[in-house]
Amino acid sequence: MPDIMGEYVDRLVTVEMRNRGMNHGIVRQIYDEARQEGGGRPITARAAEALFExxxxxxxxxxxxxxxxxxxxxNGESDGPPGCAALARALYWGLKAVPVYITEECHAPPMVASSKGACIMIRDFELAQGRRMGASHLIAPTDKHQTQSWAQQIVAQYRPKAVISIERLGPNEDGIVHGSTGVPKDGVDLAHVVLEATRQGVLTIGVGDNGNEIGFGRIFDFMKDFHPYGRETQYPGGKGVITTVKTDVFLPASISNWGAYGIAAMLAFLCKQLDVFHTSEMERDILKNCLDAGGWEMRYCSNRFIVDGAAGEASMAVVQLLREMLKLNIAAPDRGLSHGKMKGAA
Structure with a gap:
């Protein structure tokens, strides 16, 4: 049954909505490659089952x-923090887990605001874990040379059972982080957290939408040849935007937030609890909070109600459709009054 629902969840979160000036006409092919590389089953189902286990x-x-x-x-963009907040909410209520957000200082305000929109308050770790009072938040060092040792320290200290990367950029084969159209980006390399978790045998899940996000390393060779900026950048001598960083489970989505919502919906399905998954009204609150805190839409860098060029109402609609799929799939079998008895019914 998870594969039946997962099939259609995967389809929904990979429906491409992009302006033709951006990398377009690529999501289905990327998804097909990632699914085949991962064994052929629906990817949201695989990710949710791994977390459930x-x-x-x-x-x-x-x-x-x-x-x-x-x-x-x-302060970053409106894709990423909302997805983290929604999936953290599902893990908090569905599995009673302790979400710990990891960001740079500049990306902290949208993450805090998004989590507040999901009604998962951010507290000191001792309260979050010891008293189940929400999530916690770790801020990465600003010195790039300290990031690797810091990642090793926090994985050892907090002993996570899973590390989930959502719309976090990873380095290419030269160690350079890029935007999806070949522009180099500043900031520290948080891929060290995923790499350290992998070394320690911790489950890792990556969600991305354009080739430069952590997780795409699983289909690196395919992406190098397929992606419009797989082998070039917007400066001379660049080798392309595709990250080398792998995760155990990798989900490409049309918008990274949507991929996170798909995993959250599948997790709610496994828990058989509708309210583990957020509502479209809460989605509006999460997105508005993120935008108002500086996590802007990235086409024109404004606080318009937009994620990756698609209206916020589109994200609300995706959440509503996922919630309806979830509700119908966890309901008891019922034909109503007009369709006669079910096969095998007494």
Missing amino acids: KVGPGDVVFFVTGAGYAPFAP
């Missing part, structure tokens, strides 16, 4: 996010 009450789950930098988007 590995994570229990009181267990820590890291969420890594944050894309966009000054001067254009000094």
Whole structure:
């Protein structure tokens, strides 16, 4: 049954909505490659099942996010933090896990605001874990040379059962992080958190939408040849935007937030609890909070109600459709009054 629902959840979160000036006409092919590479089953189902198996009450789950930098988007963008907040909410209520967000300082305000929109308050870790009072938040060092040792330290200290990266950019084969159209980006390399978790045997999940996000390393060779900026950048001598960083489960989506929503819906399905998944009204609150806190839409770097060029109402509609799919799939079988008895019914 998870594969039946997962099939259509995957389809929904990979419906491409992009302006033709951006990388377009690519989501279906990328998804097909990732699904085949991962064994052929629906990817949202695989991700949710892995979390359901590995994570229990009181267990820590890291969420890594944050894309966009000054001067254009000094606090990042509206894709990433909302997805983290929604999936953190599902893990908090569904599995009684302790979400711990990991961001750079500049990306902290949208993450905090998004989590507040999801009604998952951010507290000191001792309260979050010891008293189940919401999520916690770790801020990465600003010195790029300290990031690797810091990642090793926090994985050892917090002992996460899973690390989930949503719309977090990873380095290419030269160690350079890029935007999806070949522009190099500043900031520290939080891929070290995922790499350290992998070394420690911790479950890792990546969600991305354009080739430069953590997780795409699973289909690196395909992306190098397929992606419009797989082998070039907007400066001379660049080798392309595709990250080398892999995760255990990798989900490409039309918008990274949508991929996170798909995993959250499948997790709610496994828990058989509708309210583990957020509502379209809460989605509006999450997005508005993110935008108002500086996590802007990235086409024109404004606080318009937009994510990756698609109206916020589109994200609300995706959430509503996922919630309806979830409600129907966890309901008891019922033909109503006009369709006669079900096969095998007494």
